[in-house]
Amino acid sequence: MKKLFIIATVALFAACQTQKDQTEMQAVENPFYVEWDTPFGAPPFSQIKDEHYKPAFEKGMKDNLAEIDAIVNNPEAPTFENTLEELERVGKLLTKVQRVFYNLTGSNTNPKMQELERELSPLISAHYDKITLNAGLFKRIEAIWQSRESLGLNKEQLKLLKDTRKQFVRSGALLNEEEKAQITKINTEISELTTAFGQNLLAETNGFELVLDSTDLDGLSESIIAAAAESATQKMEKAETEEEKAKYKDKYVFTPHRSSMYPFLTESNRRDLREQLYKAYVQRGDNDNATDNKEITAKIAKLRAERAKLMGYETHAHFVLEERMLKTPEEVYDLLMQLWKPALERAKVEVADMQAVVDAEGKDFEIAGWDWWQYSEKVRKAKYDLDEAAIQPYLSLDNVLNGVFATTNKLWGLTYTEIFDVEVYHPDARVWEVKDKDGSHLGIFIGDYFTRSNKRGGAWMSSFKGQSNLDGRKRPIVVNVCNFPAPIGDAPSLLTFEHVTTLFHEFGHAMHGIMTDVTYGSMSGTSGPRDFTEFPAQLLEHWASEPEILKTFATHYETGEVIPDELIAKLLKASKFNQGFANTEYLAASLLDMDWHTIKADEELKDADAFEKASLDKIGLIDEIAPRYRSTYFAHIFSGGYAAGYYGYVHSAVLDSDAFEAFKETGDVFNPELAAKLRKYVYEKGSTEEAKDLYVQFRGREPEIDALLKVRGLDGSME
Amino acid sequence: MIMRFLFPFIFLSILCLSFRAQSHPEDELIIREIEEGQLEVQDQQVSAEYAAALKRQRIRKLSAMPWYEKFFVFVKAGIEHIIPKGLDHILFVLGLFFSSLILGSLLWQVSAFTLAHTITLAVAALGIVQAPAGIVEPLIALSIVWVAAENCIFKEASKWRPFVVFSFGLLHGLGFASVLSEYGLPQGNLVPSLLAFNIGVEVGQLIVLVVAALLVWFIRDKSWYRKRVQIPASIMIALVGLFWFVERVFL
Known part of the structure; x- marks a missing residue:
């Protein structure tokens, strides 16, 4: 009996124990709801499950709105502290889940997350709109703005106040009720049109396919054929009817997606098929069918012009550029046209070079758009012969990483230690602690370099934790994601020189995110205007192609031999290859973007084709080159947020070439004085000052274009 | 905004x-x-990539460790590859154990086994020899059957038994090498890590022998030991070995 009693007690105790565990588990069930007590406050990835995101997003948005209400309903008079600083503090849960979720949907996704991504995006847009349109919140901000002179705010605080207020004003906060209603109507219309634009374009891109027989593959390499066969197999698996399945049986499929089209245009010897695919690509959205984008394009441009007028701006470009480093359309046109002439001239030379190859082959045709990839490759082989395979052994990932670490060490004294106690979302993500010159902790750098099937293409920088000094010193966790080939077996990962440039580029963004040192998180790191933020990234690329620096890290992974001078020379020459084409297609698209967004509200708009033709004729674009995006598939400007902003890339390029020139002028690419200025005025400052002021403080004058022309081989030196 | x-x-x-x-x-x-285009995620590929990345991560961690930690890690890995992961090696060692209660004979056999698998583990890990798992693994199963069957037939281990055990040891070494290569060896300290792994394997083996010896300590001199313990145990071992052989070849 006694024994039984003991057993019962033990059992009961055990039961209580499990009950207690369960309640505890429920409380910490969602890791987003608790403070992360991890090294450097990194996300506890192993605890985060797919099902945690959605409730965390929902709670995050709900909490965020409640917090905003609390600020608005604060009975105390509005002050900088109880309004703007509080705005910095709110939305912590939402930010936390957003950072993890959007990083992972890019770098380590799965079907569940992809579905959630689609489901969430309109909800998140609507959420932020609710904040921007909160009249009570604007009232408080405006009151502070009106009394700004007497508040004793410092420079950074003033900039925060100014930027925040401006964002409300730009959403229409200062308009009267009638105007506000008009703006809302226009916004709704634009939003419907941009959605339709994107959907049409998606349908048009997915709608065309080149289905080939095994006899149509002349010139294609094995891996390209295999990929095309794979995509036919996939289409067959997805096909619903037997008839449709038969269509893809033993066939090869190419599509107008760039990853499928470019290899085909480069390798296929079938000129007729190249023409078909190329034309399908450039005609997207311009086929006079149900998914035609011509009318939509014109309507969007027109509505944007009307909205700008209502807001008191001359054109939409004026409205957009107010927030940029280049402030007016005139400045943008001026920059683009300065580059246009040399780029076009260079492109014409490239056409002639290719025509010479055609003629030498004894063929009888004139180079057209669909020939460019194939014949430029032939010219490249002949003129710039660069054997990638000969260079790669010098460029193992570890060597290149050491190179970028050494570069930033010489510039700013930063040191890197690989650490293993920070959790990562995938075992290929590596973690380094970045320390400052004096040994103090500066930030965490995560490098996720290898390509994998659940990672987006391309390369990018992002962060898991931001920097701020508002409530104590918070240092950032920054990530670089790339798509370099994973090593096979025990050999190291060997990069191409293009990969090296990409690595340095993204590392430049990472430096911008890691060295940043501002009080208010929303102004930290890469938060500046779009025509400026590429500058710190592109700048770092210059060090990668400096022969002296290249020689310090490019050593053969087996023999340890330093990269020979002649290889470096070839490498640098090849970087100027096809620049006429690349610049011309890009500049044509940028100018087209500007033309669309400098129309006036009352201007009569013909259809998009006529508008585009007039725009391109005006600058004299040659038939062999299409703009990088034609209007009907220019998703960046008609579906994304790049309207009157596509020029930004080249503007950043002007800055980085001009900035690196400053180092070269001193005769020391690590000039300590300049490096210190660069850090102080560019990499540390975030958006706490006007971008142009920052640049001028670093450079001592405004940016000039000459250095860029030289870098791109557009200064006439290539003839 | x-x-x-x-x-x-x-x-x-x-x-x-x-x-x-x-x-x-x-x-x-x-x-x-x-x-x-839309990213199509394929589970199988994702997990294969994950496994490869995991190995890279382990190698990175190892190469960042000081030598004594690395040594410890590999000793531990060696032990783990006997207990609990190396059930077939445990059975083989037990097969040897049940062949003889004379310490000298047992010592000879175990030494021959150890020497042999050390040799093949080294040459395979250094990449000098490569043996396909499809052949090695079934043979390992057969080697278990062999020693256990012999225990039932002969009362005392034959003189040439150490040579048989030696050749089986060569096989088992190849088996260790394949698990070790999955585990990942640091390029820089190949030989020391190999040594540490081997030490771990020996420790694991010794633990098995000592536990077995303790269990039969008081009954080893009984007249019924051979009939009721040595032979039934060996038959069990042989049967399991046979089952593995069938499983590895046909299933």
């Missing part, structure tokens, strides 16, 4: 033209899908 509340994402296209997206996330989605 969005700019202030949505943290920036920076993407870079293949041409090193990167752009920041401060727009609505749905715009981003559309542009990405148009540019790249």
